Amino acid sequence: MKKIALLLALLLCIGVAAGCSQETSSEQEGKTVLSLYSSIVNDSEREMLSSIVADYEKEHPNIHIDMNFPGEEYENMLRVKMAANDLPDLFDTHGWGKLRYGEYTADLQDMDWVQNLDPNLDQILKDENGKVYALPLNQAKDGITYNKTLLDKYHIEPPETIDEFMTAMKSVKEKSNGEVVPFWFAGYDKSSIAQFFDQFATPLLITDKKHDRRESLKNGTFDWPNYTALPAILKEMNDQKLLNVDAVTAKPSQLIDLMAQNKIAFTISGGSLGQDVANVNPEVQLGIMPNPALHEGDEPSWIGGERHTLAAWKDSRHLDEAKQFLAFIAEPENAKKMAEATSLPSALTNVEAEIYYSESYKRYEHVRVEPYFDRVYLPNGMWDVMGTTGQELLAGMKTPEDVSKKMREEYLRLRNK
CATH class of the missing domain: 3.40.190.10 (Periplasmic binding protein-like II)
Known part of the structure; x- marks a missing residue:
């Protein structure tokens, strides 16, 4: 029993040390680290989001975005984080922007891209006070x-x-x-x-x-x-x-x-x-x-309505930086890339995504x-x-x-x- 206890203590120390060294490393690099969690599972879609993140980091060398794709565990993982009131700086609301995650999301209504949000999404991503819960990366x-x-x-x-x-x-x-x-x-x-x-x-x-x-x-x-x-x-x-x-x-x-x-x-x-x-x-x-x-x-x-989104955690220590990234991914060029990678229409009216079903969506x-x-x-x-x-x-x-x-x-x- 003593050996087991000693082993557990050692593992705990290693874990703590690893966490401390990682934090120190980030501080030494002088970068702000944003955590991003997405429910995207398709490889090509993940690659596109990763590519846009890489472009952003090139333009903002003082910021690093730590990307996470938990797959099937996404929903359970976010529930645990909500219970602890410790959400990622940026996270995918995957269809539950208002109903599940609403109290945890920052209000994005002051962002420029909101004026181009497809009105079809108003009842899904806005409330009666005008709060906007998330940036939709595409539209289901x-x-x-x-x-x-x-x-x-x-x-x-x-x-x-x-x-x-x-x-x-x-x-x-x-x-x-x-x-x-x-x-x-x-x-x-x-x-x-x-x-x-x-x-x-x-x-x-x-x-x-x-x-x-x-x-x-x-x-x-x-x-x-x-x-x-x-x-x-x-x-x-x-x-x-x-x-x-x-x-x-x-x-x-x-x-x-x-x-x-x-x-x-x-x-x-x-x-x-x-x-x-x-x-x-x-x-x-x-x-x-x-x-x-x-x-x-x-x-x-x-x-x-919403399929994949990015919301900002309202209590994030880096809320301004998180919203800055949302503004970047909402730029027409990047929004077009994400919509086309997911084969779904863009949620922004100033973006025309060229996807397989474009003709059908235009017809209807x-x-x-x-x-x-x-x-x-x-x-x-x-x-x-x-x-x-x-x-x-x-x-x-x-x-x-x-x-x-x-x-x-x-x-x-x-x-x-």
């Missing part, structure tokens, strides 16, 4: 990805309503003699099914004035049978064999090759899918469309962007519930009514946690 607009090559071949226009969507899928199945999957799911990863529910819950329960349930969802009085229509739609698609037969077991890694072989008409996947498919088969062109309206008289809608630039449904209207933890109940629905283990019942139980349980 999630909808349905479609195989433009196939739709052109079959003379099918991208659908705008759920009825048109069902008709389009049936036409694909008929005209391809069953060789093409109308709507493909990588259901082995339950997130793909959760994403379907998240995207379609917005037109079901939010955007149509006659079916606007946002207040009851927020205050806990929502009547969950109103949700049943959504799993019923997914079940109908499955019953009519409009989904891939392995929708519950298919893996995301299969998507690129199948799309490149013209085996898929519609799927839920954005980001770099279009470019990835083009790299395999340049003859196949993809597009992306907003989520179809579910109620008569309603319009299609995107869901999204008039379509409104609604916040992610689960982030605004559901308690933390419901994402897994949506994914799991969807898997069980497709596997025949649950009815649409069962799904709504389970959603209600978990919604109430997690709200009271």
